[in-house]
Amino acid sequence: xxxxxxxxxxxxxxxxxxxxxxxxxxDRFIAITGPxxxxxxxxxxxxxxxxxxxxxQIILDGEDITGKSITExxxxxxxxxxxxxxxxxxxxxxxxxxxxxxxxxxxxxACQILSEVGLCARDYVNREVNASxxxxxxxxxxxxxxIARGTKLSIFDEPEAGIDLWSFNSLIKVFEKMYEQNKGSxxxxxxxxxxxNIADKIVVIANGQVANEGKREEILPSLLAGxxxxxxxxxxx
Amino acid sequence: MNSIEQNxxxxxxxxxKVPEGAYNIRANGKLDSRNTTANIDIVTKEDKSGIDIIIAxxxxxxxxxxxxxxxxxxxxxxxxNDFFIGEDADVTIVAxxxxxxxxxxxxxxxxxxxxxxAKNSKVKYIEKHVGYGDGNGKNIMNPTTIVELDEGxxxxxxxxxxxxxxxxxxxxxxxxxxxxxLVIHEKLMTHGEQFAGTEFSVDLDGVGxxxxxxxxSVAKDNSxxxxxxxINGNNSCNxxxxxxxxxxxxxxVTAIPELTANHIDAGLIHEAAIGKIAGEQLIKLMTLGLTExxxxxxxxxxxxx
Numbered sequence: 001x002x003x004x005x006x007x008x009x010x011x012x013x014x015x016x017x018x019x020x021x022x023x024x025x026x027d028r029f030i031a032i033t034g035p036x037x038x039x040x041x042x043x044x045x046x047x048x049x050x051x052x053x054x055x056x057q058i059i060l061d062g063e064d065i066t067g068k069s070i071t072e073x074x075x076x077x078x079x080x081x082x083x084x085x086x087x088x089x090x091x092x093x094x095x096x097x098x099x100x101x102x103x104x105x106x107x108x109x110a111c112q113i114l115s116e117v118g119l120c121a122r123d124y125v126n127r128e129v130n131a132s133x134x135x136x137x138x139x140x141x142x143x144x145x146x147i148a149r150g151t152k153l154s155i156f157d158e159p160e161a162g163i164d165l166w167s168f169n170s171l172i173k174v175f176e177k178m179y180e181q182n183k184g185s186x187x188x189x190x191x192x193x194x195x196x197n198i199a200d201k202i203v204v205i206a207n208g209q210v211a212n213e214g215k216r217e218e219i220l221p222s223l224l225a226g227x228x229x230x231x232x233x234x235x236x237x
Numbered sequence: 238m239n240s241i242e243q244n245x246x247x248x249x250x251x252x253x254k255v256p257e258g259a260y261n262i263r264a265n266g267k268l269d270s271r272n273t274t275a276n277i278d279i280v281t282k283e284d285k286s287g288i289d290i291i292i293a294x295x296x297x298x299x300x301x302x303x304x305x306x307x308x309x310x311x312x313x314x315x316x317x318n319d320f321f322i323g324e325d326a327d328v329t330i331v332a333x334x335x336x337x338x339x340x341x342x343x344x345x346x347x348x349x350x351x352x353x354x355a356k357n358s359k360v361k362y363i364e365k366h367v368g369y370g371d372g373n374g375k376n377i378m379n380p381t382t383i384v385e386l387d388e389g390x391x392x393x394x395x396x397x398x399x400x401x402x403x404x405x406x407x408x409x410x411x412x413x414x415x416x417x418x419l420v421i422h423e424k425l426m427t428h429g430e431q432f433a434g435t436e437f438s439v440d441l442d443g444v445g446x447x448x449x450x451x452x453x454s455v456a457k458d459n460s461x462x463x464x465x466x467x468i469n470g471n472n473s474c475n476x477x478x479x480x481x482x483x484x485x486x487x488x489x490v491t492a493i494p495e496l497t498a499n500h501i502d503a504g505l506i507h508e509a510a511i512g513k514i515a516g517e518q519l520i521k522l523m524t525l526g527l528t529e530x531x532x533x534x535x536x537x538x539x540x541x542x
Contacts (some may be wrong), residue, residue: 050520050524070523071523071526078524079524082521085521086515086518088518088536089539089540090540090541090542091539092539095539099525102526145525
Protein backbone atom coordinates (compact mmCIF):
# COMPACT_ATOMS: atom_id res chain seq x y z
CA UNK A 1 0.00 0.00 0.00
CA UNK A 2 1.18 3.50 -0.84
CA UNK A 3 0.46 6.38 1.45
CA UNK A 4 1.11 10.05 0.79
CA UNK A 5 1.29 12.21 3.90
CA UNK A 6 1.10 16.00 3.76
CA UNK A 7 2.86 16.21 0.40
CA UNK A 8 3.66 19.76 -0.65
CA UNK A 9 5.63 20.88 -3.66
CA UNK A 10 6.70 24.42 -4.30
CA UNK A 11 8.74 25.81 -7.16
CA UNK A 12 10.68 29.04 -7.24
CA UNK A 13 8.90 32.25 -6.38
CA UNK A 14 6.92 30.32 -3.80
CA UNK A 15 4.47 29.01 -6.35
CA UNK A 16 2.77 26.04 -4.83
CA UNK A 17 2.06 23.18 -7.24
CA UNK A 18 0.82 20.72 -4.63
CA UNK A 19 -0.57 21.57 -1.23
CA UNK A 20 -0.91 19.11 1.63
CA UNK A 21 -1.85 16.02 -0.34
CA UNK A 22 -2.95 13.08 1.80
CA UNK A 23 -3.87 9.89 0.01
CA UNK A 24 -3.98 6.17 0.64
CA UNK A 25 -3.64 3.99 -2.39
CA UNK A 26 -4.71 0.49 -1.51
CA ASP A 27 -7.43 -0.16 -4.07
CA ARG A 28 -6.65 -2.20 -7.14
CA PHE A 29 -7.52 0.48 -9.68
CA ILE A 30 -7.35 4.15 -8.84
CA ALA A 31 -7.98 6.96 -11.31
CA ILE A 32 -6.67 10.43 -10.67
CA THR A 33 -8.47 13.11 -12.62
CA GLY A 34 -8.96 16.83 -12.57
CA PRO A 35 -8.29 19.94 -14.66
CA UNK A 36 -5.07 20.48 -16.58
CA UNK A 37 -2.42 22.16 -14.52
CA UNK A 38 -3.92 20.86 -11.30
CA UNK A 39 -0.81 18.94 -10.25
CA UNK A 40 -1.65 15.36 -11.26
CA UNK A 41 1.49 14.64 -13.25
CA UNK A 42 3.63 16.29 -10.59
CA UNK A 43 2.11 13.97 -8.00
CA UNK A 44 2.86 10.92 -10.16
CA UNK A 45 6.47 12.06 -10.60
CA UNK A 46 6.77 12.57 -6.85
CA UNK A 47 5.64 8.97 -6.27
CA UNK A 48 8.15 7.67 -8.86
CA UNK A 49 10.97 9.74 -7.34
CA UNK A 50 11.51 11.98 -10.36
CA UNK A 51 10.50 15.05 -8.36
CA UNK A 52 11.35 15.53 -4.70
CA UNK A 53 8.54 17.04 -2.64
CA UNK A 54 9.23 20.20 -0.64
CA UNK A 55 7.73 18.51 2.39
CA UNK A 56 5.72 15.44 3.31
CA GLN A 57 6.27 11.71 3.31
CA ILE A 58 5.76 8.84 0.91
CA ILE A 59 5.25 5.47 2.58
CA LEU A 60 5.33 2.22 0.61
CA ASP A 61 4.23 -0.86 2.55
CA GLY A 62 5.13 0.80 5.82
CA GLU A 63 8.56 1.99 4.66
CA ASP A 64 9.34 5.68 4.23
CA ILE A 65 10.67 5.98 0.66
CA THR A 66 10.66 9.81 0.51
CA GLY A 67 14.47 9.96 0.35
CA LYS A 68 14.89 7.04 -2.04
CA SER A 69 16.09 7.46 -5.63
CA ILE A 70 14.15 6.66 -8.80
CA THR A 71 16.12 3.40 -9.14
CA GLU A 72 15.48 2.34 -5.55
CA UNK A 73 11.78 3.02 -5.90
CA UNK A 74 11.66 1.10 -9.18
CA UNK A 75 13.30 -1.85 -7.45
CA UNK A 76 10.91 -1.49 -4.52
CA UNK A 77 8.01 -2.13 -6.90
CA UNK A 78 6.94 1.15 -8.50
CA UNK A 79 6.52 1.41 -12.28
CA UNK A 80 5.80 4.62 -14.14
CA UNK A 81 4.54 5.00 -17.71
CA UNK A 82 5.37 8.46 -19.02
CA UNK A 83 2.76 10.70 -20.56
CA UNK A 84 5.19 11.31 -23.41
CA UNK A 85 7.20 8.13 -23.99
CA UNK A 86 10.90 8.55 -24.63
CA UNK A 87 12.59 7.53 -27.86
CA UNK A 88 15.96 5.77 -27.96
CA UNK A 89 18.12 5.60 -31.06
CA UNK A 90 19.52 2.11 -31.32
CA UNK A 91 17.57 0.42 -28.52
CA UNK A 92 14.96 -2.00 -29.80
CA UNK A 93 11.57 -2.87 -28.37
CA UNK A 94 13.03 -6.17 -27.20
CA UNK A 95 15.95 -4.38 -25.52
CA UNK A 96 13.56 -2.20 -23.54
CA UNK A 97 11.33 -5.12 -22.59
CA UNK A 98 14.42 -7.02 -21.41
CA UNK A 99 15.54 -4.07 -19.28
CA UNK A 100 12.02 -3.69 -17.92
CA UNK A 101 11.74 -7.37 -17.02
CA UNK A 102 15.19 -7.24 -15.40
CA UNK A 103 16.15 -10.51 -17.02
CA UNK A 104 16.87 -11.77 -20.48
CA UNK A 105 13.56 -11.87 -22.26
CA UNK A 106 13.11 -14.39 -25.02
CA UNK A 107 11.58 -13.36 -28.32
CA UNK A 108 8.47 -15.40 -27.51
CA UNK A 109 8.08 -13.70 -24.10
CA ALA A 110 8.50 -10.29 -25.71
CA CYS A 111 5.97 -11.22 -28.37
CA GLN A 112 3.48 -12.36 -25.74
CA ILE A 113 3.66 -8.98 -23.98
CA LEU A 114 3.42 -7.06 -27.23
CA SER A 115 0.30 -8.97 -28.22
CA GLU A 116 -1.24 -8.01 -24.89
CA VAL A 117 -0.95 -4.34 -25.83
CA GLY A 118 -2.31 -5.01 -29.30
CA LEU A 119 0.90 -4.84 -31.30
CA CYS A 120 1.68 -7.43 -33.89
CA ALA A 121 4.81 -8.77 -32.23
CA ARG A 122 6.61 -9.93 -35.34
CA ASP A 123 6.57 -6.39 -36.76
CA TYR A 124 7.81 -4.70 -33.61
CA VAL A 125 10.08 -6.87 -31.51
CA ASN A 126 13.26 -5.86 -33.32
CA ARG A 127 12.27 -2.30 -34.18
CA GLU A 128 14.22 0.58 -32.78
CA VAL A 129 12.27 2.76 -30.40
CA ASN A 130 13.05 5.84 -32.48
CA ALA A 131 11.23 8.56 -34.36
CA SER A 132 9.87 6.06 -36.88
CA UNK A 133 7.27 4.90 -34.36
CA UNK A 134 3.99 6.77 -34.06
CA UNK A 135 2.68 8.23 -30.81
CA UNK A 136 0.17 5.40 -30.45
CA UNK A 137 2.81 2.73 -31.01
CA UNK A 138 5.09 4.33 -28.43
CA UNK A 139 2.27 4.45 -25.89
CA UNK A 140 1.67 0.75 -26.32
CA UNK A 141 5.37 -0.05 -25.96
CA UNK A 142 5.45 2.12 -22.84
CA UNK A 143 2.55 0.11 -21.41
CA UNK A 144 4.21 -3.16 -22.49
CA UNK A 145 7.26 -2.22 -20.40
CA UNK A 146 5.03 -1.79 -17.34
CA ILE A 147 3.45 -5.20 -17.97
CA ALA A 148 6.93 -6.74 -18.36
CA ARG A 149 7.90 -5.34 -14.95
CA GLY A 150 4.75 -6.65 -13.21
CA THR A 151 5.34 -4.58 -10.07
CA LYS A 152 2.98 -4.01 -7.16
CA LEU A 153 2.24 -0.41 -8.17
CA SER A 154 1.89 0.68 -11.79
CA ILE A 155 1.38 4.37 -12.53
CA PHE A 156 0.18 5.59 -15.93
CA ASP A 157 0.25 9.29 -16.71
CA GLU A 158 -2.53 10.07 -19.20
CA PRO A 159 -2.19 7.02 -21.42
CA GLU A 160 -4.74 8.60 -23.75
CA ALA A 161 -2.73 11.78 -24.37
CA GLY A 162 -1.50 12.22 -27.90
CA ILE A 163 -3.17 9.22 -29.46
CA ASP A 164 -6.13 9.08 -31.78
CA LEU A 165 -9.56 7.95 -30.70
CA TRP A 166 -9.36 4.70 -32.62
CA SER A 167 -6.15 3.68 -30.87
CA PHE A 168 -7.58 4.76 -27.56
CA ASN A 169 -10.61 2.51 -27.92
CA SER A 170 -8.38 -0.50 -28.19
CA LEU A 171 -6.15 0.73 -25.36
CA ILE A 172 -9.13 0.66 -23.02
CA LYS A 173 -9.30 -3.08 -23.59
CA VAL A 174 -5.66 -3.34 -22.54
CA PHE A 175 -6.43 -1.67 -19.22
CA GLU A 176 -9.54 -3.77 -18.70
CA LYS A 177 -7.45 -6.88 -19.22
CA MET A 178 -4.67 -5.58 -17.00
CA TYR A 179 -7.24 -4.98 -14.28
CA GLU A 180 -8.35 -8.59 -14.53
CA GLN A 181 -4.85 -10.03 -14.53
CA ASN A 182 -2.67 -7.62 -12.55
CA LYS A 183 -2.32 -8.53 -8.91
CA GLY A 184 -0.91 -5.17 -7.84
CA SER A 185 -2.42 -1.69 -7.82
CA UNK A 186 -2.92 0.38 -10.95
CA UNK A 187 -2.95 4.15 -10.69
CA UNK A 188 -4.01 6.00 -13.83
CA UNK A 189 -4.11 9.71 -14.43
CA UNK A 190 -6.85 10.22 -16.96
CA UNK A 191 -9.63 12.44 -18.22
CA UNK A 192 -11.38 9.68 -20.09
CA UNK A 193 -14.77 8.60 -18.84
CA UNK A 194 -14.16 5.05 -20.04
CA UNK A 195 -11.09 4.78 -17.84
CA UNK A 196 -12.80 6.42 -14.87
CA ASN A 197 -15.58 3.93 -15.43
CA ILE A 198 -13.40 0.93 -14.61
CA ALA A 199 -11.74 2.50 -11.56
CA ASP A 200 -12.49 1.31 -8.03
CA LYS A 201 -11.63 4.70 -6.64
CA ILE A 202 -11.47 8.17 -8.15
CA VAL A 203 -9.35 11.01 -6.80
CA VAL A 204 -9.96 14.52 -8.09
CA ILE A 205 -7.00 16.87 -7.92
CA ALA A 206 -7.56 20.54 -8.63
CA ASN A 207 -5.44 23.58 -7.79
CA GLY A 208 -2.81 21.36 -6.21
CA GLN A 209 -5.15 19.79 -3.68
CA VAL A 210 -7.34 16.73 -3.32
CA ALA A 211 -10.68 18.25 -4.24
CA ASN A 212 -12.60 15.02 -3.83
CA GLU A 213 -12.01 11.30 -3.47
CA GLY A 214 -14.10 8.22 -3.05
CA LYS A 215 -15.57 5.19 -4.70
CA ARG A 216 -16.32 5.51 -8.38
CA GLU A 217 -20.07 5.38 -7.81
CA GLU A 218 -19.83 8.36 -5.50
CA ILE A 219 -17.51 10.57 -7.54
CA LEU A 220 -18.20 9.85 -11.18
CA PRO A 221 -21.79 11.20 -11.39
CA SER A 222 -20.80 14.64 -10.12
CA LEU A 223 -17.80 14.72 -12.43
CA LEU A 224 -19.92 13.94 -15.43
CA ALA A 225 -22.57 16.44 -14.40
CA GLY A 226 -20.60 19.63 -14.56
CA UNK A 227 -17.60 21.83 -14.42
CA UNK A 228 -17.18 22.19 -10.68
CA UNK A 229 -13.45 21.48 -10.79
CA UNK A 230 -12.59 23.94 -13.47
CA UNK A 231 -9.65 26.15 -12.64
CA UNK A 232 -11.48 29.04 -14.26
CA UNK A 233 -13.96 30.69 -11.92
CA UNK A 234 -16.06 31.92 -14.82
CA UNK A 235 -16.78 28.34 -15.86
CA UNK A 236 -17.84 27.18 -12.44
CA UNK A 237 -21.53 26.50 -12.17
CA MET B 238 50.59 -16.41 -33.35
CA ASN B 239 50.24 -15.87 -29.58
CA SER B 240 47.01 -15.54 -27.63
CA ILE B 241 47.07 -11.72 -27.64
CA GLU B 242 47.34 -11.75 -31.41
CA GLN B 243 44.65 -14.39 -31.73
CA ASN B 244 42.30 -12.30 -29.57
CA UNK B 245 42.95 -9.22 -31.68
CA UNK B 246 42.22 -11.24 -34.79
CA UNK B 247 38.96 -12.50 -33.33
CA UNK B 248 37.93 -8.98 -32.41
CA UNK B 249 38.72 -7.14 -35.63
CA UNK B 250 37.79 -9.79 -38.15
CA UNK B 251 35.72 -12.30 -36.21
CA UNK B 252 38.32 -14.90 -37.09
CA UNK B 253 38.60 -17.69 -34.54
CA LYS B 254 40.16 -20.41 -36.63
CA VAL B 255 41.41 -20.51 -40.17
CA PRO B 256 38.82 -18.45 -42.09
CA GLU B 257 36.87 -19.82 -44.98
CA GLY B 258 37.52 -18.41 -48.40
CA ALA B 259 40.21 -15.95 -49.31
CA TYR B 260 42.25 -14.22 -46.64
CA ASN B 261 45.45 -12.34 -46.00
CA ILE B 262 46.55 -11.95 -42.40
CA ARG B 263 49.24 -9.37 -41.71
CA ALA B 264 50.93 -9.43 -38.31
CA ASN B 265 53.52 -6.94 -37.09
CA GLY B 266 54.22 -5.58 -40.55
CA LYS B 267 54.66 -8.95 -42.26
CA LEU B 268 52.53 -11.50 -44.04
CA ASP B 269 51.34 -14.15 -41.58
CA SER B 270 49.17 -16.29 -43.83
CA ARG B 271 47.20 -16.12 -47.05
CA ASN B 272 44.66 -18.10 -49.00
CA THR B 273 43.26 -17.48 -52.45
CA THR B 274 40.33 -19.08 -54.24
CA ALA B 275 39.43 -19.77 -57.85
CA ASN B 276 37.70 -16.37 -58.05
CA ILE B 277 39.70 -14.29 -55.59
CA ASP B 278 43.38 -13.66 -56.05
CA ILE B 279 45.63 -11.83 -53.61
CA VAL B 280 48.94 -10.55 -54.93
CA THR B 281 51.75 -8.85 -53.01
CA LYS B 282 52.65 -5.46 -54.44
CA GLU B 283 56.16 -5.18 -55.77
CA ASP B 284 56.65 -1.41 -55.77
CA LYS B 285 55.40 -0.74 -52.24
CA SER B 286 54.01 -2.41 -49.17
CA GLY B 287 50.56 -3.91 -49.64
CA ILE B 288 48.43 -6.22 -51.70
CA ASP B 289 46.11 -6.28 -54.68
CA ILE B 290 42.88 -8.15 -54.14
CA ILE B 291 41.43 -9.18 -57.48
CA ILE B 292 37.91 -10.50 -57.60
CA ALA B 293 36.82 -12.12 -60.85
CA UNK B 294 33.70 -10.88 -62.67
CA UNK B 295 30.54 -12.68 -61.60
CA UNK B 296 31.93 -13.93 -58.27
CA UNK B 297 28.97 -14.44 -55.94
CA UNK B 298 28.61 -14.97 -52.19
CA UNK B 299 32.32 -15.14 -51.45
CA UNK B 300 34.24 -13.26 -48.79
CA UNK B 301 37.75 -11.92 -48.26
CA UNK B 302 39.30 -11.29 -44.85
CA UNK B 303 42.34 -9.01 -44.70
CA UNK B 304 42.99 -8.21 -41.05
CA UNK B 305 46.08 -6.47 -39.72
CA UNK B 306 47.33 -6.93 -36.17
CA UNK B 307 50.15 -5.27 -34.33
CA UNK B 308 51.43 -6.42 -30.97
CA UNK B 309 54.93 -4.89 -31.09
CA UNK B 310 55.39 -1.55 -29.44
CA UNK B 311 56.91 1.14 -31.62
CA UNK B 312 55.93 -0.45 -34.93
CA UNK B 313 54.56 1.82 -37.64
CA UNK B 314 53.00 0.02 -40.52
CA UNK B 315 51.93 1.58 -43.83
CA UNK B 316 50.13 -0.51 -46.42
CA UNK B 317 48.43 0.06 -49.75
CA ASN B 318 45.63 -2.35 -50.48
CA ASP B 319 43.87 -2.17 -53.84
CA PHE B 320 40.63 -3.99 -54.46
CA PHE B 321 39.60 -4.74 -58.02
CA ILE B 322 36.03 -5.98 -58.10
CA GLY B 323 34.91 -7.48 -61.40
CA GLU B 324 31.60 -6.83 -63.15
CA ASP B 325 28.50 -8.29 -61.48
CA ALA B 326 30.49 -9.67 -58.55
CA ASP B 327 28.79 -9.71 -55.14
CA VAL B 328 31.21 -10.15 -52.24
CA THR B 329 31.89 -9.29 -48.59
CA ILE B 330 35.23 -7.87 -47.57
CA VAL B 331 36.25 -7.85 -43.92
CA ALA B 332 39.19 -5.65 -43.03
CA UNK B 333 40.24 -4.36 -39.67
CA UNK B 334 43.16 -3.51 -37.53
CA UNK B 335 43.92 -4.38 -33.95
CA UNK B 336 46.80 -2.97 -31.96
CA UNK B 337 47.92 -4.28 -28.59
CA UNK B 338 50.63 -1.93 -27.41
CA UNK B 339 52.00 -2.82 -24.02
CA UNK B 340 55.20 -0.84 -24.40
CA UNK B 341 55.96 2.85 -24.17
CA UNK B 342 56.47 3.66 -27.85
CA UNK B 343 53.88 4.69 -30.41
CA UNK B 344 52.43 1.93 -32.57
CA UNK B 345 50.55 2.76 -35.69
CA UNK B 346 48.88 1.46 -38.79
CA UNK B 347 48.05 3.56 -41.83
CA UNK B 348 46.03 1.60 -44.35
CA UNK B 349 45.32 3.10 -47.74
CA UNK B 350 42.52 1.16 -49.35
CA UNK B 351 41.42 1.79 -52.89
CA UNK B 352 38.28 0.21 -54.23
CA UNK B 353 37.59 -0.11 -57.94
CA UNK B 354 34.10 -1.49 -58.39
CA ALA B 355 33.30 -2.47 -61.97
CA LYS B 356 29.86 -2.19 -63.54
CA ASN B 357 26.98 -3.60 -61.46
CA SER B 358 29.25 -5.12 -58.83
CA LYS B 359 28.25 -5.15 -55.20
CA VAL B 360 30.46 -5.08 -52.11
CA LYS B 361 29.82 -5.06 -48.42
CA TYR B 362 32.94 -3.79 -46.67
CA ILE B 363 33.30 -4.19 -42.90
CA GLU B 364 36.16 -2.50 -41.09
CA LYS B 365 36.80 -2.53 -37.37
CA HIS B 366 39.60 -0.79 -35.51
CA VAL B 367 40.49 -1.46 -31.89
CA GLY B 368 43.40 -0.79 -29.62
CA TYR B 369 44.57 -2.23 -26.32
CA GLY B 370 47.60 -1.95 -24.18
CA ASP B 371 48.77 -1.49 -20.66
CA GLY B 372 51.84 0.59 -21.43
CA ASN B 373 52.19 4.29 -22.13
CA GLY B 374 52.67 3.86 -25.85
CA LYS B 375 50.04 5.42 -28.09
CA ASN B 376 47.98 3.59 -30.70
CA ILE B 377 47.53 5.54 -33.90
CA MET B 378 45.56 4.65 -37.03
CA ASN B 379 45.02 6.77 -40.09
CA PRO B 380 42.95 4.87 -42.63
CA THR B 381 42.36 6.33 -46.06
CA THR B 382 39.72 4.84 -48.30
CA ILE B 383 39.39 5.77 -51.96
CA VAL B 384 36.36 4.54 -53.82
CA GLU B 385 35.53 4.48 -57.52
CA LEU B 386 32.12 3.14 -58.38
CA ASP B 387 31.38 2.34 -62.00
CA GLU B 388 27.90 2.33 -63.47
CA GLY B 389 25.34 0.53 -61.30
CA UNK B 390 27.90 -0.50 -58.66
CA UNK B 391 26.96 -0.63 -54.99
CA UNK B 392 29.30 -0.29 -52.01
CA UNK B 393 28.16 -0.51 -48.43
CA UNK B 394 30.82 0.34 -45.85
CA UNK B 395 30.42 -0.38 -42.16
CA UNK B 396 33.28 1.03 -40.18
CA UNK B 397 33.74 1.12 -36.43
CA UNK B 398 36.35 2.34 -34.03
CA UNK B 399 35.06 1.80 -30.54
CA UNK B 400 38.03 1.81 -28.22
CA UNK B 401 41.70 2.23 -27.60
CA UNK B 402 42.84 4.32 -30.58
CA UNK B 403 44.55 7.45 -29.30
CA UNK B 404 44.60 9.34 -32.54
CA UNK B 405 42.97 8.79 -35.87
CA UNK B 406 42.40 10.70 -39.06
CA UNK B 407 39.98 8.81 -41.23
CA UNK B 408 39.68 9.97 -44.81
CA UNK B 409 37.20 8.62 -47.33
CA UNK B 410 36.93 9.90 -50.89
CA UNK B 411 34.51 8.55 -53.45
CA UNK B 412 33.48 9.04 -57.06
CA UNK B 413 30.09 7.67 -57.93
CA UNK B 414 29.04 7.01 -61.55
CA UNK B 415 25.62 6.54 -63.19
CA UNK B 416 23.10 4.72 -60.99
CA UNK B 417 25.81 3.67 -58.56
CA UNK B 418 25.26 3.84 -54.80
CA LEU B 419 27.55 4.44 -51.86
CA VAL B 420 26.33 3.73 -48.33
CA ILE B 421 28.54 4.43 -45.32
CA HIS B 422 27.75 3.70 -41.67
CA GLU B 423 30.49 4.86 -39.34
CA LYS B 424 30.59 4.26 -35.58
CA LEU B 425 33.09 5.98 -33.39
CA MET B 426 33.74 6.18 -29.70
CA THR B 427 36.55 8.16 -28.13
CA HIS B 428 37.59 8.39 -24.52
CA GLY B 429 40.46 9.69 -22.39
CA GLU B 430 42.50 12.23 -24.32
CA GLN B 431 41.81 10.67 -27.73
CA PHE B 432 41.22 12.47 -30.99
CA ALA B 433 39.24 11.17 -33.95
CA GLY B 434 38.93 13.12 -37.15
CA THR B 435 36.80 11.77 -39.95
CA GLU B 436 36.50 13.31 -43.36
CA PHE B 437 34.22 12.24 -46.20
CA SER B 438 34.31 13.69 -49.67
CA VAL B 439 31.89 12.25 -52.19
CA ASP B 440 31.47 13.26 -55.83
CA LEU B 441 28.13 12.22 -57.20
CA ASP B 442 29.11 12.37 -60.87
CA GLY B 443 26.62 10.03 -62.52
CA VAL B 444 22.96 10.28 -63.47
CA GLY B 445 20.94 8.63 -60.71
CA UNK B 446 23.97 8.27 -58.45
CA UNK B 447 23.40 8.35 -54.71
CA UNK B 448 25.24 8.45 -51.41
CA UNK B 449 24.15 8.01 -47.82
CA UNK B 450 26.85 8.82 -45.29
CA UNK B 451 25.85 8.29 -41.66
CA UNK B 452 28.13 8.72 -38.67
CA UNK B 453 27.20 7.93 -35.10
CA SER B 454 29.64 8.76 -32.39
CA VAL B 455 30.13 9.03 -28.66
CA ALA B 456 32.79 11.30 -27.21
CA LYS B 457 33.71 10.74 -23.55
CA ASP B 458 36.15 12.22 -21.02
CA ASN B 459 38.44 14.87 -22.61
CA SER B 460 38.34 13.39 -26.10
CA UNK B 461 37.79 15.39 -29.26
CA UNK B 462 36.08 14.51 -32.52
CA UNK B 463 35.80 16.33 -35.81
CA UNK B 464 33.40 15.20 -38.51
CA UNK B 465 33.60 16.71 -41.96
CA UNK B 466 31.30 15.56 -44.70
CA UNK B 467 31.35 17.01 -48.19
CA ILE B 468 29.03 15.84 -50.94
CA ASN B 469 29.18 17.33 -54.40
CA GLY B 470 26.12 16.80 -56.55
CA ASN B 471 27.49 17.03 -60.08
CA ASN B 472 24.55 15.45 -61.85
CA SER B 473 20.96 14.37 -61.25
CA CYS B 474 21.60 12.60 -57.95
CA ASN B 475 20.65 12.15 -54.29
CA UNK B 476 23.00 12.70 -51.38
CA UNK B 477 22.37 12.47 -47.67
CA UNK B 478 24.83 12.90 -44.85
CA UNK B 479 24.14 12.64 -41.17
CA UNK B 480 26.24 13.14 -38.06
CA UNK B 481 24.72 12.11 -34.79
CA UNK B 482 26.90 12.50 -31.72
CA UNK B 483 26.52 12.00 -27.98
CA UNK B 484 28.82 14.21 -25.98
CA UNK B 485 29.82 13.36 -22.39
CA UNK B 486 32.06 14.78 -19.69
CA UNK B 487 34.47 17.41 -21.13
CA UNK B 488 34.53 16.08 -24.67
CA UNK B 489 34.32 18.26 -27.77
CA VAL B 490 32.63 17.41 -31.06
CA THR B 491 32.65 19.44 -34.27
CA ALA B 492 30.45 18.60 -37.25
CA ILE B 493 31.03 20.39 -40.54
CA PRO B 494 28.70 19.71 -43.45
CA GLU B 495 29.60 20.85 -46.91
CA LEU B 496 27.03 20.27 -49.62
CA THR B 497 27.60 21.59 -53.10
CA ALA B 498 24.97 21.27 -55.80
CA ASN B 499 26.48 21.75 -59.24
CA HIS B 500 23.38 20.49 -61.06
CA ILE B 501 19.76 21.59 -61.00
CA ASP B 502 18.56 18.04 -60.25
CA ALA B 503 20.96 17.37 -57.41
CA GLY B 504 19.11 16.69 -54.13
CA LEU B 505 21.37 16.98 -51.10
CA ILE B 506 20.54 16.78 -47.41
CA HIS B 507 22.69 17.19 -44.33
CA GLU B 508 21.63 16.45 -40.78
CA ALA B 509 23.74 16.95 -37.69
CA ALA B 510 22.81 16.53 -34.06
CA ILE B 511 25.22 16.80 -31.15
CA GLY B 512 24.10 16.66 -27.58
CA LYS B 513 24.38 14.96 -24.25
CA ILE B 514 22.21 11.99 -23.36
CA ALA B 515 18.69 13.31 -22.84
CA GLY B 516 17.77 13.46 -19.16
CA GLU B 517 14.42 11.85 -19.87
CA GLN B 518 16.15 8.83 -21.44
CA LEU B 519 18.16 8.30 -18.25
CA ILE B 520 15.07 8.78 -16.09
CA LYS B 521 13.05 6.31 -18.16
CA LEU B 522 15.65 3.58 -17.74
CA MET B 523 16.02 4.41 -14.04
CA THR B 524 12.27 3.87 -13.61
CA LEU B 525 12.95 0.37 -14.95
CA GLY B 526 15.36 -0.23 -12.07
CA LEU B 527 18.70 0.70 -13.65
CA THR B 528 21.18 2.96 -11.89
CA GLU B 529 22.17 6.16 -13.67
CA UNK B 530 25.50 4.59 -14.73
CA UNK B 531 23.80 1.46 -16.04
CA UNK B 532 21.27 3.58 -17.93
CA UNK B 533 24.05 5.60 -19.52
CA UNK B 534 25.86 2.45 -20.59
CA UNK B 535 22.72 0.98 -22.17
CA UNK B 536 22.01 4.19 -24.08
CA UNK B 537 25.58 4.45 -25.39
CA UNK B 538 25.78 0.77 -26.34
CA UNK B 539 22.42 0.92 -28.10
CA UNK B 540 23.40 4.07 -29.96
CA UNK B 541 26.58 2.45 -31.29
CA UNK B 542 25.09 -1.00 -31.85
